[in-house]
Amino acid sequence: TSSLGCTGVAGSDIRQAEIQLAVQHQHPACAGFSDGSIEIIALGDDSPPPHQFLLNGQPAPGPVFDNLPEGDYKIVVTDAAGCADSLTLILQDPPPFEVDLGPDITLSVGSVQPLMAQASQPIAQYDWGGNVPLDCDSCATPVPQPDRSGIVVLEAYDQTGCMATDTLRIFFNTSIPLYVPNVFSPNGDGNNDFLMLSAGPGILSLETFQIFDRWGGQVYSQDNIPAGPEVAGWDGSYQGDRLSPGVYTWLVRVRLADGSSLVRSGNITLLR
CATH class of the missing domain: 2.60.40 (Immunoglobulin-like)
Incomplete structure (x- = not known):
């Protein structure tokens, strides 16, 4: 039977x-x-x-x-x-193939931050997309080159051809981490006697820092200044002579971490 x-x-x-x-x-x-x-x-x-x-x-x-x-x-x-x-x-299904780009990020002008994906299986192929420019669209760690906020999308494939996707939002900060005071008082009292600049992350160096008087004459210039929390240091003098109180114009050209340069300018008030 x-x-x-x-x-x-x-x-x-x-x-x-x-x-x-x-x-x-x-x-x-x-x-x-x-x-x-x-x-x-x-x-x-x-x-x-x-x-x-x-x-x-x-x-x-x-x-x-x-x-x-x-x-x-x-x-x-x-x-x-x-x-x-x-x-x-x-x-039976195989274990699911999953990919994670991590939390959303904020990038500033000139910042260099490669993207990295975490996956449940080794990734055999990367296809990057979205509306944020990248320096490559098929490599493992592309570098965003944003000019505005947007999203990056990854389609990843494992060795068997299974696909997983994730989306990362990138917020773009158009300001650069450069701080120039608007007033200083080089009077020898030991307080605020020098015009000091602050150049934060994303800035490699100050290619040039210049000061001009109200008639456009250059009264101070310094080149190739390493970035840092307190750099340059003008003492309010020109060729050894103390300058008169007043409003002066400054100009800075900065070298960013991505290799590009930007120019910023503004006014500084000199007090005695």
Whole structure:
């Protein structure tokens, strides 16, 4: 007697079930995909055709069942003699492929901050997009080159072709970390006697720092100043002579971390 009740008798000998199923199967390639398959590769040498196939109780046209998601599957095959055999197997999804670009970031003019993705599996291919310019669109660590706020989108593929995506919002700060006081008093009292500049992260150096009087004459100039919290240091003099109180104009050209240069200018009041 077979598992489904198929028997045969010849004298005192009992025949085994004439159908003996053998299958091969393929799990879904990626989590959530419906590309799994089951194929019957043997039915037994003595099983007479034609055969009827059921997959989870539903008729199937042949011995190949494809486009299957993960799940439990029961296959029943019945031959022309009415004998049947069945088996049950499970198709399983692989671990999900996930990618994470981290929290949103704020970038300033000239800042250099490569993007890095964390993934649940090794990334075989990077496809970067969005509306923020990058220095490359298929490398592992592109550098944003924003001129406005926007988003970066990554489509990442693992070695089996599974795709994961994530989006990063980049906020762009158009100001540069340069601070120039608007007043100083070089009177020798030890308090605020020098005009000191502050050049923060994102600025490599001050290519030039110049001071002009009200008639446009240059009264101070210094080049190639390393960036830092207190740099330059004008004492309010010109060629050794103390200048008169008044409003002077300053001009600074800064070298940014991305290699570009920007010019900023403003006024400073000299008090005595």
